[in-house]
Amino acid sequence: MIRLVPNHALKIVRSAPVVFTFDGQSVEGHAGENLAGALLRAGRLHLRNAPANGGPRGAFCCMGLCQECTVRIDGQVVEACRTEVTQGLAVERAG
Template sequence: MKKSSTFATSSLRADQAVRRGPAVRILVDGWPVDAFEGESVAAALFAAGRRELRRSPRDHAPRGMFCLMGSCQECLVWVEGRKLPACQVPAVAGMEVESLGFREERLG
């Protein structure tokens, strides 16, 4: 199969199109997590290897990121006193984030 000249010269890689903010550090459950300013807290947590954000209320099964667009509410976290989906919160240097379980343990 012969490749067209358009296909041969174009690239599907996103490496030239991605513009990341500066590297920042956020605190999640008291632990530092590296992130890029403006990326979602969920993306930063996933990149750091954190997959579980809470436990289901009925059977206590681990829950994490699912839709990553704010519809499912699986990635709820506390940020500055507000319960928000981590996938909709942009990372900012020094931001403090608490998972639901951590906050419940801390506050009782």
């Protein structure tokens, strides 16, 4: 791919690295980053199953509307795209 703008990736200042779990498996992220984003970067795209037919679903709108990225944390169903990553956060598929 031709890069049309300079690559600034190395200049991004990341917050502290943290480890959280998704369905019991460790995932690396950064404190305070968006959970949907951290899961996406870790290659975890399948976040829940569609209520009507059970098909795989994942982050779509990334702004708290579509409800396709909902996961379960501490027994509560929450939108991954509106949840911040913290050290030791235990994230499960909601259903």
